[in-house]
Amino acid sequence: MMSRFLLFGLLFATCSLAFASDPSSLQDFCVADLKNKVLVNGVVCKDPNQVKVQDFLFRGLNRMGNTSNAVGSNVTAVTVTQLPGLNTLGISMARIDFAPRGINPPHTHPRATEILTVIEGSLQVGFVTSNPENRLITTVLQKGDVFVFPEGLIHFQKNVGNGYALAIAGLSSQNPGVITIANAVFGSNPDISKDILAKAFQVDVNTVYQIQSKF
Numbered sequence: 682m683m684s685r686f687l688l689f690g691l692l693f694a695t696c697s698l699a700f701a702s703d704p705s706s707l708q709d710f711c712v713a714d715l716k717n718k719v720l721v722n723g724v725v726c727k728d729p730n731q732v733k734v735q736d737f738l739f740r741g742l743n744r745m746g747n748t749s750n751a752v753g754s755n756v757t758a759v760t761v762t763q764l765p766g767l768n769t770l771g772i773s774m775a776r777i778d779f780a781p782r783g784i785n786p787p788h789t790h791p792r793a794t795e796i797l798t799v800i801e802g803s804l805q806v807g808f809v810t811s812n813p814e815n816r817l818i819t820t821v822l823q824k825g826d827v828f829v830f831p832e833g834l835i836h837f838q839k840n841v842g843n844g845y846a847l848a849i850a851g852l853s854s855q856n857p858g859v860i861t862i863a864n865a866v867f868g869s870n871p872d873i874s875k876d877i878l879a880k881a882f883q884v885d886v887n888t889v890y891q892i893q894s895k896f
């Protein structure tokens with residue numbers, strides 16, 4: 682009887698460990714074979730004997746992204762797509778450039794916590810806690826400051842300095858994903874019907890039409 686309890690206890694402990702995060706690597710690396718047609722949760726591994734130094738290297742994060750767009754920012758992502766060696770490692774990074782008064786609009790990463798540091802300029806940053814509080818946690822960061830956006834929460838950045846601003850972010854997934862709220866809600870393909878959005882946002886259908894036409 683006792684031993685059965687122990688067995689269940691052990692099984693339960695093992696299962697909770699396995700589900701608490703990505704499974705840990707069972708090998709040194711699993712470089713993504715991005716051309717492979719086999720679908721798995723992640724990307725299948727290249728033959729380790731075919732792996733080259735380039736698989737672990739991305740060059741060019743020194744280059745500024747073009748911020749001449751509607752929001753005045755540009756994200757240069759280095760995820761498993763740009764750096765195949767990240768496959769199964771649960772980590773990635775990004776460079777974010779901001780024109781004066783540019784914003785990185787409210788968005789969420791469905792699979793990653795983000796840690797961000799300001800290299801140049803100053804940024805207002807913030808995130809909103811989940812329902813029902815929806816509390817806004819916000820501050821202004823200066824060069825050298827580090828801020829964390831917890832996994833899944835809606836967050837944003839805004840350049841509040843006079844010149845260009847630059848931030849570097851680390852993300853706790855090889856493939857963090859991004860859902861930009863305005864684009865996803867008002868720019869889905871096909872559209873979410875106007876009456877749904879009108880009721881959800883408590884505005885009239887014409888206002889929804891106006892916003893949708895911009896995405």
Ligand SMILES: *[C@@H]1O[C@H](CO)[C@@H](O)[C@H](O)[C@H]1NC(C)=O
Pocket residue numbers: 745746747748749750754755756
């Ligand atoms: C970001 O910058 C790159 C490099 O300048 C450019 O190719 C890309 O179109 C820009 N993206 C946006 C959304 O402006």
Ligand SMILES: *[C@@H]1O[C@H](CO)[C@@H](O)[C@H](O)[C@H]1NC(C)=O
Pocket residue numbers: 747748749750
């Ligand atoms: C930046 O993007 C804008 C808009 O797409 C374009 O007109 C401009 O030539 C780009 N600048 C550079 C340096 O690529």
